[in-house]
Amino acid sequence: MNLKGRSFLTLKDFMPEEILYLLDLAAELKAKKKQGITGESLKGKNIALIFEKPSTRTRCAFTIGCIDEGAHPEYLGKDDIQLGHKESVEDTARVLGRMFDGIEFRGFKQETVEKLAKYSKVPVWNGLTDLYHPTQILADFLTIKEQFGYLKGIHLVFVGDGRNNMANSLMIGSAKLGLHFTILAPKELWPSKELCEQCEEYAKDSGAVITVTDDKNAVKGADVIYTDVWCSMGEEAKAAERIALLKPYQVNSKLMGMTEKEDTIFMHCLPAVKENEVTEEVFEKFADIVFDEAENRMHTIKAVMVATLGK
Ligand code: CP
Numbered sequence: 539m540n541l542k543g544r545s546f547l548t549l550k551d552f553m554p555e556e557i558l559y560l561l562d563l564a565a566e567l568k569a570k571k572k573q574g575i576t577g578e579s580l581k582g583k584n585i586a587l588i589f590e591k592p593s594t595r596t597r598c599a600f601t602i603g604c605i606d607e608g609a610h611p612e613y614l615g616k617d618d619i620q621l622g623h624k625e626s627v628e629d630t631a632r633v634l635g636r637m638f639d640g641i642e643f644r645g646f647k648q649e650t651v652e653k654l655a656k657y658s659k660v661p662v663w664n665g666l667t668d669l670y671h672p673t674q675i676l677a678d679f680l681t682i683k684e685q686f687g688y689l690k691g692i693h694l695v696f697v698g699d700g701r702n703n704m705a706n707s708l709m710i711g712s713a714k715l716g717l718h719f720t721i722l723a724p725k726e727l728w729p730s731k732e733l734c735e736q737c738e739e740y741a742k743d744s745g746a747v748i749t750v751t752d753d754k755n756a757v758k759g760a761d762v763i764y765t766d767v768w769c770s771m772g773e774e775a776k777a778a779e780r781i782a783l784l785k786p787y788q789v790n791s792k793l794m795g796m797t798e799k800e801d802t803i804f805m806h807c808l809p810a811v812k813e814n815e816v817t818e819e820v821f822e823k824f825a826d827i828v829f830d831e832a833e834n835r836m837h838t839i840k841a842v843m844v845a846t847l848g849k
């Protein structure tokens with residue numbers, strides 16, 4: 539599998555076998571790291587890490603991933619560079635592309651990360667935009683594989699803001715890899731029709747069943763109940779409205795019980811607002827899995843960099 543020179547902007551751009559390859563590579567890099575073995579695949583490379591929005595996991599994952607493989611990471615926060623203020627994205631991209639070998643971008647518009655890739659001409663990795671969070675899906679799927687041993691046929695239910703970056707990206711990833719994916723959300727927060735139609739197309743090849751519903755009985759038989767914050771970064775002003783809409787969709791022990799399965803797991807991309815989208819009780823019961831998922835951000839992000847830029 540050769541992904542050299544490719545950007546990682548959305549899972550839409552990747553074939554199922556390419557996504558599976560990244561998951562296998564991440565598992566291999568994880569096993570090596572556990573034995574104290576790191577690599578030199580990115581030796582001599584300089585990596586720009588642009589953050590318009592804050593981050594704990596993604597920033598740390600890219601930083602450690604770079605250092606473990608011999609690269610130099612350079613953090614560029616929103617007030618550190620001119621991007622989008624005094625300089626166009628196109629110009630900043632062309633400058634960074636002359637100096638850096640790869641660029642991570644976290645921010646608002648998907649259009650920005652796409653422009654960065656187009657104009658820098660180096661691999662660009664999406665560390666989250668308003669629309670997508672593709673590296674998170676790799677960590678989530680690696681975690682599901684570790685828990686269940688397989689991905690195809692897993693029933694994954696996302697509960698909450700069904701039109702946010704996580705819901706969108708989980709739907710794309712599931713449709714591509716054949717996980718049965720359900721969005722459980724009030725109608726006001728359903729994903730776009732366009733994205734649903736696109737995922738239905740992917741699902742024709744993978745056998746995935748995609749469901750969007752506001753009926754909580756849809757959690758019956760779920761292997762994984764997944765949730766995310768009710769207000770994503772940049773949407774803080776909507777807090778009251780979202781709480782009113784989503785309170786009935788809190789992941790609590792009653793909802794977990796409605797799966798009628800003993801081995802259903804809970805997952806969360808983090809950061810979590812406990813007692814909003816998930817109760818402390820459910821969160822703590824599944825904390826080991828949730829923090830495996832957080833750790834897996836590092837192994838999967840490292841795999842993306844090694845696959846697209848490594849020697
Ligand atoms: N899950 C995730 O992307 O976390 P951060 O916002 O801390 O990077």
Ligand code: NVA
Nearest residue numbers: 702766770771807808
């Ligand atoms: N939907 C959340 C994900 C955080 C990792 C946000 O965009 O803030």
